[in-house]
Amino acid sequence: MTHINIARVILMIPEKRIIRRIQSGGCAIHCQDCSISQLCIPFTLNEHELDQLDNIIERKKPIQKGQALFKAGDELKSLYAIRSGTIKSYTITEQGDEQITGFHLAGDLVGFDAIGGLQHPSFAQALETSMVCEIPFETLDDLSGKMPNLRQQMMRLMSGEIKGDQDMILLLSKKNAEERLAAFIYNLSRRFAERGFSQREFRLTMTRGDIGNYLGLTVETISRLLGRFQKSEMLSVKGKYITIENHAMLSQLAGQSVAVTA
Known part of the structure; x- marks a missing residue:
């Protein structure tokens, strides 16, 4: 992965694993070395179990x-x-x-x-x-x-x-448009943080149309709300790039008890 320091990782891997990687072509990142393995299937597995899982992936x-x-x-x-x-x-x-x-x-x-x-x-x-x-x-x-x-x-x-599906149902049934978008951005921020990225600054890989489709809102509503969030100095918006300027305000608007998986 582009966010991994390969040289540093190799220094931490036993020699037999380095040899195995070279023999298999040298390009695959194995579960033991993956920077997001704690979020995925390998989490809690021991070395022997990881080797078995690696063999089928x-x-x-x-x-x-x-x-x-x-x-x-x-x-x-x-x-x-x-x-x-x-x-x-x-x-x-x-x-x-x-x-x-x-x-x-x-x-x-x-x-x-x-x-x-x-x-x-x-x-x-x-x-x-x-x-x-x-x-x-x-x-x-x-x-x-x-x-x-x-x-x-x-x-x-x-x-x-x-749980994510249940939270999404709650979001769509209980929240107004402003709260829906705030919850979406707040939870994207949380998910990026879990992966070791900045929770304050990130790029939206989905279009505003995609976000609106997901939240049950129009593209125009998404654009208007982003403008409102920026005017209130809660967010800075530059194209697809979002900067959270006031995390407490965003968290409050999103509802701290809501944790929607986007």
């Missing part, structure tokens, strides 16, 4: 902006862990309209909603050039039956996704 080539990771109706073959970039998930309504259901960042796992029916009910598309790890589901399922730590981490990740 395929590090895919970069996914380009606009490229589909999977489509609705596709058979569930793999789950996808995002190493870098942003993926949006969406469905198509009966009227043929796109409805965005989530924005997934580095460390997130995509494809959980297909486990029940073994078929993807939604689409996943890259909003920017992204890197993902493809994890064959059947093999992962078999491995989790032998590794309690892996099974527990999978359950934690699925629980987090369910």
Whole structure:
């Protein structure tokens, strides 16, 4: 990943792992070395368990902006862990309209909603050039039956996704437009911080149209509210770049008890 200091990481890796990486081509970043592994499946696994997980993961080539990771109706073959970039998930309504259901960042796992029916009910598309790890589901399922730590981490990740869906329902049903957008920005800030990035300054990889679609608001409303937030000196907005000037004000408007997973 671009945000990792490869030279520093290599110094911390046992010699046998360096040899294994060179033999496998020298370009793959393994779970042990990934900067966001604590947010992903490897969290809580020991070295032996990480080696077993590493053996089943395929590090895919970069996914380009606009490229589909999977489509609705596709058979569930793999789950996808995002190493870098942003993926949006969406469905198509009966009227043929796109409805965005989530924005997934580095460390997130995509494809959980297909486990029940073994078929993807939604689409996943890259909003920017992204890197993902493809994890064959059947093999992962078999491995989790032998590794309690892996099974527990999978359950934690699925629980987090369910909680995010519940929070989104609460947001759309209880919050006005201003509060919805504030909650969206506040939680993006929190998620960036969890990944070691600045929680004060960041770039929106999604369009204002995407944000409006997700929050049930028009593009015009999103633009008007961003202007209002800037006028109140809560935010600075320059194109896609956001700077939070008054975090306390944003937190209060967002509602501290709300933690929507964007």
